[in-house]
Amino acid sequence: MVLVDGVAEVPGLDLPEIPSRAQFKNDLTNLWAICRTPEIKTASFSRLERLSASFTSYQLDHGAFERDDQAELVGDLYSVMKVDNHIHLAAAMTPRQLLHFIKNKLRAEPDREVVKGKTLRELIFEAVKDLPLPDGEPLCGDDGIIEIDKLETVLTVDSLRCCAGEHFYHRFDNFNDAYSPLGAGELRNVFLKTSNFVDGQYFAELSHEILQSLHENDTFAEMRLSIYGKNLEEWDELARLGKTERNIWMIQIPRVFGGFRKGGLVENFEELLNNIFQPLFEVALNPSSHSELAEVLPSISGFDCVDDESISDALTAHRSQLYGDALTTEHTGDVLRPQLWTIPENPPYSYYMYYLYANMQRFNNLCKVAGRPWHLTLRPHCGEAGPVHHLATSFLLADEINHGIQLEKNPTLQYLYLIAQVGMSLSPLSNNALFLKINESPFSDFFSRGLNVTLSTDDPLMFHVTKEPLLEEYTTAKHVFGLTNADLCEIAANSVRQSAFPHPVGQRNRKPVEGTMSVIGRQGSRVPYHQDPELCNVPRRRINYRNRLGSV
Structure with a gap:
């Protein structure tokens, strides 16, 4: 595998052609022009409003019948399959779960060296030494030994400093800092990273506890793990987490090229791309080259892409970003090739996304030709804040996106997402803390109009308190948005529909109904609902309504 202008090629194999960045740029600029055309925006808004009115009328006519229909079905919201489509493993535990785990490790292994030259006891003491004890006594005894009992006294959910508050609102930097327990970056590295002095052991054990909690609470998830692109060893380190039954891994790619270039970790953007994709192509060509990764790949469903979207960027990359006033006639051809992007500045969202898409598609093509059973989808963070044109790119x-609340600002894009049934996993409690108060959330409008929306938790460590954070999200949405049980079951069915879980999982051990799909279509499908009320608890009249309306 070699990168040619940032896109993977495999010499000797006749793989399908990938649209060039120039073709993508042309399509994107045309789409964005359409989305800003006043007449089209007016027509789209009118259709969306008609869909809202139609759903209100449907509920008035059929609400009582839906309640009767659901009473006759064998399950309920609590027993149907629900998938948390958007959740980050490093924050998938609640604050109490993380606190309990840290205390257990402090009791069991206080003198284990967890960073070079420091024990766990010493590391926690450094983080809390300025916190007073209830009786005013010092944390450290007369003999200089840091007493475990005293340390435990000051370890509380509040002292973890992870929970969301008003200091989060429009402050993505404060949100990122909350990933550090007790405000200590070294503790984040010890407990929430796979590559560290303890070889990721604590994070692996904590992850096992989280997955066990999912199992106990009848929830499925698509957890995010990060690949940064800083070296070629990251995939092998990640593969140690292994395969799981109730979880499918999503790989999130943080848009951190600017910082990596400034720190000298990579020379150009193409090197970052190569670090992300070379191991994947190696394992597709020869599974034994990364045997552990080959075992885990069936549990990996696709790529996410994350960053602070509130940072403004251009629709497309411009030559002046790289060359400024120095651009001369010597700069000919495609001067924006990834190998020439050497400045310590992040490329625009559309640039990042194109190269993730192109190389992911090339990987899927290679797997098909080589007979490998692997297929990746692209499901980025998009439309959480900042430029609306990110949603045009996606x-x-x-295939699907996370968030998407900015769609309320452009009716044309919203109508296109409706027609194409692009899946959107929204997190109203996360948005409430960061960018949009929950009473202003467009979730209810999106749902009533028939967009393919579902609910997810994002980061339970910051936004939830119980052992069932996804159910918290559903319960909050029910009361804030005035949703019925039929609405919630439809939202749950959408979560399975958007997920990469195979059909038999969705059947929940019930006998498949001949001639139907289990609960929903496969990941990324653009087909009408194929739901069975006996499996998903969505009343037949609701399924018929959505299909008849042509919104799915």
Whole structure:
């Protein structure tokens, strides 16, 4: 595998052609022009409003019948399959779960060296030494030994400093800092990283506890793990987490090229791309080259892409970003090739997304030709804040997205997402803390109009308190948005529909109904609902309504 202008090629194999960045740029600029055309925006808004009115009328006519229908079905919201489509493993535990785990490790292994030259006891003491004890006594005894009992006294959910508050609102930097327990970056590295002095042991054990909690609470998830692109060893380190039954891994790619270039970790953007994709192509060509990764790949469903979207960027990359006033006639051809992007500045969202899409598609093509049973999808963070044009990029490239609340600002894009049934996993409690108060959330409008939306938790460590954070999200949405039980079951069915879990999982051990799909279509499908009320608890009249309306 070699990168040619940032896109993977495998010499000797006749793989399908990938649209060039120039073609993508042309399509994107045309789409964005359409989305800003006043007449089209007016027509789209009118259709969306008609869909809202139609759903209100449907509920008035059929609400009582839906309650009767659901009473006759064998399950309920609590027993149907629900998938948390958007959740980050490093924050998938609640604050109490993390606190309990840290205390257990402090009791069991206080003198284990967890960073070079420091024990766990010493590391926690450094983080809390300025906190007073209830009786005013010092944390450290007369003999200089740091007493475990005293340390435990000051370890509380509040002292973890992870929970969301008003200091999060429009402050993504404060949100990122909350990933550090007790405000200590070294503790984040010890407990929430796979590559560290303890070889990721604590994070692996904590992850096992989280997955066990999912099992106990009848929830499925698509957890995010990070690949940064800083070296070629990251995939092998990640593969140690292994395969799981109730979880499918999503690989999130943080848009951190600017910081990596500034720190000298990579020379150009193409090197970052190569670090991300070379191991994947190696394992597709020869599974034994990364045997552990080959075992885990069936549990990996696709790529996410994350960063602070509130940072403004251009629709497409411009030559002046790289060359400024120095651009001369000597700069000919495609001067924006990834190997020439050497400045310590992040490329625009559309640039990042195109190269993730192109190389992911090339990987899927290679797997098909080589007979490998692996297929990746693109499901980025998009439309959480910042430029609305990010949603135009994802409409062209992505299978599903996370967030999407900015769609309320452009009716044309919203109508396109509706027609194409692009899946959107929204997190109203996360948005409430960061960018949009929950009473202003467009979730209810999206759902009533028939967009393919579902609910997810994002980061339970910051936003939830119970052992069932996904159910918290559903319960909150029910009361804030005035949703019925039929609505919630439809939202749950959408979560399975958007997920990469195979059909038999969705059947929940019930006998398959001949001639139907289990609960929903496969990941990324653009087909009408194929739901069975006996499996998903969505009343037949609701399924018929959505299909008849043509919104799915």
